[in-house]
Amino acid sequence: MAKSHLELTGVEMAFDTAKGPFIALENVDLKIQKGEFVSLIGHSGCGKSTVLNIVAGLLQASKGGCVLDGHEVNSPGPERAVVFQNHALMPWLTVYENVELAVRQVFRKSMSRQERKDWITHNLELVNMAHAANKRPGEISGGMAQRVGIARALAMKPSVLLMDEPFGALDALTRAHLQDSLMDIQQELNNTVIMITHDVDEAVLLSDRIIMMTNGPAATVGEDLYIDLPRPRNRVALADDARYVRYRQEVLSFLYEKQRKLESLSTRRSGKASAQESGGQAVKQVSA
Ligand SMILES: Nc1ncnc2c1ncn2[C@@H]1O[C@H](COP(=O)(O)OP(=O)(O)OP(=O)(O)O)[C@@H](O)[C@H]1O
Ligand SMILES: [Mg+2]
Numbered sequence: 001m002a003k004s005h006l007e008l009t010g011v012e013m014a015f016d017t018a019k020g021p022f023i024a025l026e027n028v029d030l031k032i033q034k035g036e037f038v039s040l041i042g043h044s045g046c047g048k049s050t051v052l053n054i055v056a057g058l059l060q061a062s063k064g065g066c067v068l069d070g071h072e073v074n075s076p077g078p079e080r081a082v083v084f085q086n087h088a089l090m091p092w093l094t095v096y097e098n099v100e101l102a103v104r105q106v107f108r109k110s111m112s113r114q115e116r117k118d119w120i121t122h123n124l125e126l127v128n129m130a131h132a133a134n135k136r137p138g139e140i141s142g143g144m145a146q147r148v149g150i151a152r153a154l155a156m157k158p159s160v161l162l163m164d165e166p167f168g169a170l171d172a173l174t175r176a177h178l179q180d181s182l183m184d185i186q187q188e189l190n191n192t193v194i195m196i197t198h199d200v201d202e203a204v205l206l207s208d209r210i211i212m213m214t215n216g217p218a219a220t221v222g223e224d225l226y227i228d229l230p231r232p233r234n235r236v237a238l239a240d241d242a243r244y245v246r247y248r249q250e251v252l253s254f255l256y257e258k259q260r261k262l263e264s265l266s267t268r269r270s271g272k273a274s275a276q277e278s279g280g281q282a283v284k285q286v287s288a
Contacts, residue, residue: 003070004031004032004033004067005032005033005034005036005068005069005192006030006031006032006055006066006067006068006069006160006192007030007031007032007066007067008028008029008030008031008051008054008055008064008065008066009029009064009065009066009067010027010028010029010063010064011025011027011028011029011051011054011061011063011064011065011066012025012026012027012028012061012062012063012064013025013047013050013054013059013061013062014062022217023217023218024047024050024216024217024218024219025047025050025051025061025216025218025219025220026218026219026220027220028051028064028219028220028221029221030051030211030221032192032194033192034159034190034192035186035190035191035192036192036193036208036209037186037192037193037195037206037207037208037209038192038193038194038195038207038208038209038210038211039194039195039196039197039202039203039206039207039209039210039211040052040194040195040196040197040211040213041196041197041198041200041203041210041211041212041213041251041255042212042213042214042215042219042222042255042259043215043255043259044198045216046213046214046215046216046219047213047216047219048164048196048213049085049164049196051213052082052162052164052194052196054066054073055068055073055080055160055162055194056076056080056082056162057073057074057075057076057077057080058076058082060074068080068160078102078105078106078156078158079158079159079160080158080159080160080162081102081152081153081154081156081158081160081161081162082153082162082163082164083146083149083150083152083153083161083162083163083164083166084149084164085164085165085168085196087137087142087145087146087148087149088149089137089145089148089149089152090137091136091137091138092136093136093137094133094134094135094136095124095129095132095133095134095135095136095137095140095148096120096124096133096134098137098148098152099120099123099124099148099151099152099155100116100120101152102152102153102155102156103116103119103120103155103156104116105156106156106157107119119155120155121133123151123152123154123155124148124151126151126154126181127147127148127150127151127178127181128147128174128177129144129147129148129151132144142169143169143170143171143174146166146167146168146169146170147170147174147178149166150163150166150178150182154185157189157191158191159191159192160191160192160193160194161186161191161192161193161194161195162193162194162195163193163194163195163196164196165196165197165198166178166195167179167197167199167202168197168198168199175202176235179202179205179206179235180235182206183206183231183232183233184232187231187232193206195207200248200251200252200255201248203251204227204229204244204247204248204251205233205235205238207227208226208227209224209225209226209227210224210225210227210247210251211223211224212224212225212251212254212255214259215259222254222258222259223250223254225247225250225251227247228243229241229243229244229247
């Protein structure tokens with residue numbers, strides 16, 4: 001069998017909190033092949049961003065680990081670009097300069113100054129932000145900043161693209177446009193994508209696989225659903241496709257039936273788990 005491109009093995013993530021260690025993730029095992037588009041879906045607070053941050057090298061698992069192309073991941077790297085949940089742009093740089101910073105880091109040697117300039121503009125045009133190239137993050141809306149974050153990540157031509165709810169803050173039309181662009185780019189570059197989303201339709205439309213995570217604490221992979229729909233995919237045509245509708249129902253049923261039942265059972269069974277969870281949530285609020 002082919003070796004995995006990206007592999008998480010036995011990942012546990014324990015956060016230190018005032019009430020003691022909070023086990024956010026436990027026994028997370030995940031194998032991803034080169035060029036796969038994988039979505040992570042699960043209830044708020046289950047640990048999706050934590051998984052993504054471990055792959056990004058921004059967090060170190062307390063047990064187990066992440067291996068990319070045979071190398072252990074323990075720090076960030078330009079081959080793994082991240083689009084953060086709350087668009088993390090440098091506030092003192094303009095929109096153009098934010099993208100330029102990343103492009104210079106990756107292509108300083110391989111592209112001429114003019115090529116870099118054209119490439120930055122191309123990526124800003126892709127997300128419809130070229131008109132605001134000279135504005136600073138404080139002068140644009142949240143949705144616009146999110147689009148710059150997406151342009152910055154795409155401009156790095158990463159072999160792994162990590163996206164934390166990238167389209168959540170966008171209006172429906174912009175979101176559809178960017179989803180279609182992302183599908184085209186991913187087909188062309190064959191990069192591996194891990195995307196967190198709360199949107200079931202988005203997950204089914206874009207993904208080769210949907211990883212459904214159980215509720216935390218000690219969250220893990222609940223179900224792993226392969227989306228066997230031909231590409232290129234057309235959102236309008238798929239709306240009536242029986243397979244699309246079935247995939248969608250499977251995800252909805254996991255989120256709103258299976259996970260809800262588990263949640264109420266475990267709450268009844270153990271007060272300990274919920275006490276632990278509230279410890280973790282308190283920390284999250286403080287850090288937000
Ligand atoms: N630095 C931290 N210290 C303590 N607990 C944390 C820390 N970061 C995250 N947690 C806790 O770990 C759990 C998982 O958090 P995470 O941010 O990964 O969830 P999520 O699935 O991305 O949620 P959302 O959908 O709301 O973004 C939560 O209970 C959170 O409170
Ligand atoms: Mg998150």
